[in-house]
Each structure stands twice: as structure tokens, then as C-alpha cells.
Amino acid sequence: MKKRLIKFALFFGTIITIASSCGSTKEKVKPDEVKTDEITLSDEEKKAFEQVEGDTIVIANDETEYEIIIIDPGFFNWLNSIARPEGYYSQTFLENRNQILVINWNQRVLQPSRYDPNLYLQQIDYQPDIDYGYEVNYKLYNYFIFFQRKYNQRLGPFVPRI
Incomplete structure (x- = not known):
């Protein structure tokens, strides 16, 4: 059975350095950044984010013939230990949010x-x-x-909460 691949393979392995300067000027916040006071990260979540070994998740649904490949260290661990379980969200909710998030991502x-x-x-x-299908939308x-x-980003009007 031929699978269509939703083009989505991410390769993150570089260290992101955030530099700040000391001074009396007011800090500017880009519209795509999440202020640190809006999101509280648990120790378990921080540990997942610090993971450096590559994770590869293939999200495939034989019935729908679509798959997504995600390569980002820590995602598999985060998905299994921190994210809401499958069934928590309805498929309609996931589809609606994914449409908004994909548009912003692509822009x-x-x-x-x-x-x-x-x-x-x-x-x-x-x-x-x-x-x-549910699994592709959920993941x-x-x-x-x-x-x-x-990565302290904001892809839509919603605060990214768990």
C-alpha cells in the first residue's frame, strides 16, 4: 500500500543559545515568543527538553495512508510522559487546532x-x-x-498548555 508522506521531518540537534544584555532598556518581546511567566515547565518536562539523543517517531495510519516523521530529541519521552493521553481531545478539536498551527508554521x-x-x-x-485519522492529528x-x-515559540493565539 502506497503511503503519502505529510512532509514533516524536523532535525534538531543544535544547541540554542539565548543571550541577554544587562541594561535599563525595556525588554522587547517578539510576537511569536511566549513570555516565561505564562508557561511553567515541570522538572520532568525540562528533562525531556534537555534530551540530546535523537528521537524518531513515525506516525502512520494504514487506513488513511498518511504518515508523519518527527525527529526531535525528547519528543517521544515528552509524548509518553507529559502530554495528555490519546482520547483526551476530540478529533474535531485536533483538526481545528492543527489547521491554525500548520498555517502559522508554513508562514x-x-x-x-x-x-x-x-x-x-x-x-x-x-x-x-x-x-x-485520530492518531496523526493527535501526534x-x-x-x-x-x-x-x-523552543519558546507561539504558533497561534493559544498559550501552549498541556
């Missing part, structure tokens, strides 16, 4: 001078009129939550 891929091209490597081919949504929390 950032197309603006490498504005958004870090090391974070936003390639577009996601997610069509709202295709039923990808894609949770990857967006993981990504936003780990």
Missing part, C-alpha cells in the same frame, strides 16, 4: 529572515479536507505543543 517557513530557519525547516502539507498537535514549549 514562518516562508520567512527565513524573520523566523529562525533552523527551527522552521520545511512546510507541512496538511490539507483540511483530508481525514488523516501532530502534541508535537506543536512540545515545539512551542521547548
Whole structure:
């Protein structure tokens, strides 16, 4: 059976350094950044984010013939230990959120001078009129939550909560 691949393979392995300067000027916050006072990370979540060994998750559904490949250290551990369990969200909820998050993601891929091209490597081919099934939507949504929390990004109007 031929599988269509939702183009979504992320390769993160570089160390991200955030530098701050001392001074009396007011700190500017980019619209895509999450203020640290809005998100509280547990020790378990911080440990998952600090993982450096590569994780590869293949999300496949034979019935729908679609798959997603996610390569990001810590995601598998985070998904299994911190994320809400499968069945917590309805498929409609996941599809609606994924549509918004994919649009914002793809816009950032197309603006490498504005958004870090090391974070936003390639577009996601997610069509709202295709039923990808629950598992694909669940794991894609949770990857967006993981990504936003780990890299301090905001892909939509929602605070990325667990």
C-alpha cells in the first residue's frame, strides 16, 4: 500500500543559545515568543527538553495512508510522559487546532529572515479536507505543543498548555 508522506521531518540537534544584555532598556518581546511567566515547565518536562539523543517517531495510519516523521530529541519521552493521553481531545478539536498551527508554521517557513530557519525547516502539507485519522492529528498537535514549549515559540493565539 502506497503511503503519502505529510512532509514533516524536523532535525534538531543544535544547541540554542539565548543571550541577554544587562541594561535599563525595556525588554522587547517578539510576537511569536511566549513570555516565561505564562508557561511553567515541570522538572520532568525540562528533562525531556534537555534530551540530546535523537528521537524518531513515525506516525502512520494504514487506513488513511498518511504518515508523519518527527525527529526531535525528547519528543517521544515528552509524548509518553507529559502530554495528555490519546482520547483526551476530540478529533474535531485536533483538526481545528492543527489547521491554525500548520498555517502559522508554513508562514514562518516562508520567512527565513524573520523566523529562525533552523527551527522552521520545511512546510507541512496538511490539507483540511483530508481525514488523516485520530492518531496523526493527535501526534501532530502534541508535537506543536512540545515545539512551542521547548523552543519558546507561539504558533497561534493559544498559550501552549498541556
